[in-house]
Amino acid sequence: MSYTNHTILSEALEKWDAELFKNVLPRVYQIILEIDNRYVAEMAGRGIDPRVIENTRIVRENQVHMAHLAVIGGHSINGVAKLHTELLKEDTLRDFYSIYPEKFNNKTNGIIQRRWLQIADEPLSAEIDKLIGKGWRSDIHELRKLLEFKDDQQVLADFYRVKQEAKARLADFIKESTGVEVSTEAIFDVQVKRLHAYKRQLLNLLHIIKLYWDLKDNTDKDMVPRVFIFGAKAAPGYHFAKSVIKLINEVANLVNKDESLQGKLKVVFLENYRVSLAELIIPAADVSEQISLASKEASGTSNMKFMMTGAITLATLDGANIEIKDEVGDDNIVIFGMDKDQVYEHYARHDYYSRGVYESNPDIRRVVDTFVNGTIPNVREEGSEIYEALITHNDEYFLLEDFHAYVEAQEKIDALYRDKEKWARMSLINIATSDKFTSDDTIEQYAKEIWNLEK
Numbered sequence: 001m002s003y004t005n006h007t008i009l010s011e012a013l014e015k016w017d018a019e020l021f022k023n024v025l026p027r028v029y030q031i032i033l034e035i036d037n038r039y040v041a042e043m044a045g046r047g048i049d050p051r052v053i054e055n056t057r058i059v060r061e062n063q064v065h066m067a068h069l070a071v072i073g074g075h076s077i078n079g080v081a082k083l084h085t086e087l088l089k090e091d092t093l094r095d096f097y098s099i100y101p102e103k104f105n106n107k108t109n110g111i112i113q114r115r116w117l118q119i120a121d122e123p124l125s126a127e128i129d130k131l132i133g134k135g136w137r138s139d140i141h142e143l144r145k146l147l148e149f150k151d152d153q154q155v156l157a158d159f160y161r162v163k164q165e166a167k168a169r170l171a172d173f174i175k176e177s178t179g180v181e182v183s184t185e186a187i188f189d190v191q192v193k194r195l196h197a198y199k200r201q202l203l204n205l206l207h208i209i210k211l212y213w214d215l216k217d218n219t220d221k222d223m224v225p226r227v228f229i230f231g232a233k234a235a236p237g238y239h240f241a242k243s244v245i246k247l248i249n250e251v252a253n254l255v256n257k258d259e260s261l262q263g264k265l266k267v268v269f270l271e272n273y274r275v276s277l278a279e280l281i282i283p284a285a286d287v288s289e290q291i292s293l294a295s296k297e298a299s300g301t302s303n304m305k306f307m308m309t310g311a312i313t314l315a316t317l318d319g320a321n322i323e324i325k326d327e328v329g330d331d332n333i334v335i336f337g338m339d340k341d342q343v344y345e346h347y348a349r350h351d352y353y354s355r356g357v358y359e360s361n362p363d364i365r366r367v368v369d370t371f372v373n374g375t376i377p378n379v380r381e382e383g384s385e386i387y388e389a390l391i392t393h394n395d396e397y398f399l400l401e402d403f404h405a406y407v408e409a410q411e412k413i414d415a416l417y418r419d420k421e422k423w424a425r426m427s428l429i430n431i432a433t434s435d436k437f438t439s440d441d442t443i444e445q446y447a448k449e450i451w452n453l454e455k
């Protein structure tokens with residue numbers, strides 16, 4: 001047996017009430033107690049510090065810790081990106097790492113190019129065939145041959161045209177499904193993923209509201225037009241997530257019908273986000289929003305799907321974003337915000353005070369106040385709920401701390417996009433190096449290094 005950990009969010013690490021467990025699964029509970037007893041005896045025999053033994057046992061404080069059972073029962077424990085595996089070793093499972101260092105290993109997640117490139121983006125795939133032949137369809141590592149064309153102006157123009165055509169297909173769908181008209185000359189700035197506070201869709205929305213006020217102050221503001229596209233489902237009982245969805249939709253209503261903005265700002269929320277919709281949306285993205293609070297996103301996989309179809313990643317140093325940066329190089333990605341160490345320093349020092357940030361930054365205050373001052377129609381309850389989360393409940397995911405860095409990163413995106421050739425070169429380099437994230441290789445690593453299978 002082997003254990004792959006997919007998230008370290010505490011609400012996702014299962015702990016069951018021991019009494020409940022015993023009633024529902026009496027025989028399984030007996031077996032778990034036996035495993036727990038044998039574990040404690042073995043560790044005592046090895047001379048392990050009794051406090052460490054107590055912290056790592058399966059049944060403690062009347063709860064059954066499923067992750068502990070998995071670590072003790074498994075011969076291998078892996079995280080799903082380098083940073084995530086480091087966090088397992090040095091934080092979440094650090095006592096276990098001191099006992100069983102040899103069990104720990106990393107397997108960075110991957111995505112399958114047959115769906116996310118060949119099927120989802122046939123026109124781009126055909127363009128790639130023309131340049132390097134069809135060999136990449138059976139050996140994805142041949143994609144690297146595209147790098148030879150990174151300074152070929154004709155190739156860059158062709159790649160740019162393919163992206164524009166994907167944007168046109170998405171624009172048609174947006175018009176059909178929402179009635180909103182968007183221009184393909186605008187930057188298509190996309191955040192599609194489950195709605196969760198740690199993924200910080202709300203940070204994206206704060207920036208949109210900032211742009212709204214910039215344009216209300218000065219309709220001549222020099223900016224490349226933007227279309228912000230969201231897709232997200234909330235878990236049925238996740239009230240906060242539903243409020244964020246409501247807010248995004250009402251900001252969209254406000255912005256899209258305001259003619260004074262001269263079409264420079266559009267916001268679209270696409271319903272029922274799912275794989276078939278992802279296949280339409282992702283190839284049409286110019287910008288891939290991967291803005292989770294550093295340390296919270298174990299890996300992410302949509303970051304890889306966007307890279308493979310030529311979007312530029314706008315990201316925090318979290319999950320596999322770090323490994324994407326290592327592949328494309330610092331000039332072909334836009335990174336911003338606190339890193340994992342800075343986040344952990346705040347936790348250790350207990351020194352973050354969001355109300356202080358709010359009170360000392362007029363621009364942040366103006367944006368946050370927009371939730372409660374009647375500017376956005378029809379959000380009386382949801383607006384206050386979000387205001388409270390940010391100010392009264394101390395902004396658990398540090399949106400206000402990262403806000404200025406995010407605005408600057410967005411300004412960098414605006415500047416980069418104005419140079420179409422440069423943008424197309426960045427895009428090509430992203431596509432050409434995305435072979436690193438094929439799940440064919442990830443699965444092969446699981447087969448060889450964890451499952452001990454022969455081909």
Ligand SMILES: *Cc1c(COP(=O)(O)O)cnc(C)c1O
Pocket residue numbers: 192193194273274275278299300301302303305
């Ligand atoms: C890839 C994918 C995800 C995962 O997205 P992340 O941004 O990595 O969280 C979620 N939903 C769908 C439909 C996807 O295709």
